[in-house]
Amino acid sequence: MKRVVLDTNCLIASLSRTSESYDVWRGLHEGRYTLCVSNEILMEYAEIIARKTTPLIAENVIQIILNSKYVEFVTPFYRYGLITADRDDNKFVDCAFAANATFIVSDDKHFRPLQHIAFPHLLVVKLMEFVEILKKST
Numbered sequence: 001m002k003r004v005v006l007d008t009n010c011l012i013a014s015l016s017r018t019s020e021s022y023d024v025w026r027g028l029h030e031g032r033y034t035l036c037v038s039n040e041i042l043m044e045y046a047e048i049i050a051r052k053t054t055p056l057i058a059e060n061v062i063q064i065i066l067n068s069k070y071v072e073f074v075t076p077f078y079r080y081g082l083i084t085a086d087r088d089d090n091k092f093v094d095c096a097f098a099a100n101a102t103f104i105v106s107d108d109k110h111f112r113p114l115q116h117i118a119f120p121h122l123l124v125v126k127l128m129e130f131v132e133i134l135k136k137s138t
Contacts, residue, residue: 001031001032001033001034002032002033002034002102002103002133002137003033003034003036003072003099003100003101003102004033004034004035004036004101004102004103004104004105004130005035005036005037005041005092005095005096005099005101005103005104005105006024006035006104006105006106007089007092007104007105007106007107007108008041008044008045008048008049009048009106009107009108010024010105010106010107010127010130011024011025011045011049011061012048012049012052013127014127015049015061020128020131021127021128021130021131023131023134023135024105024127024130024131024134027134028068028070028071029068029070031069031070032134032137033070033102033134034070034071034072035065035068035070035071035072036071036072036074036095036096036099036101037065037071037072037073037074037095038073038074038075038076038091038094038095038098039073039075040091040095041091041092041095042062042065042066044091045058045061045062045065046058046059046061046062049061049062072099074095074098074099075098076091076094076095076097076098077098089106089108092104092106093122096122097122101122102123103122103123103124103125103130104122104123104124104125105124105125105126105127105130106124106126106127107126107127
């Protein structure tokens, strides 16, 4: 099973049933991949979802994630600092490394330098690429 770290904007984009990336949210509930998260990532999810929607929606999404059997909680012990353009994005990199994730899903250009780093090697795919991967795996 794929082990995935979702950038916050990709998670948010997948929440709406009318979104072309809704398969990402549905795929989580169907067990088509394991979502790997750390406490830092969950806190960012809650903060950004509340800001873009409502605190109630944010709370509900976080509760669904917390209660999902397809979510793995990870505690990163290493801080690589591989992303320098937006250091806040390193939480996703550190989680992916600690979880031995298959890949990080992000459309954020700050993740592009990871393509050129030999260690730790982390594959980054765009949101719609991940949607296609999920479609092929059904």
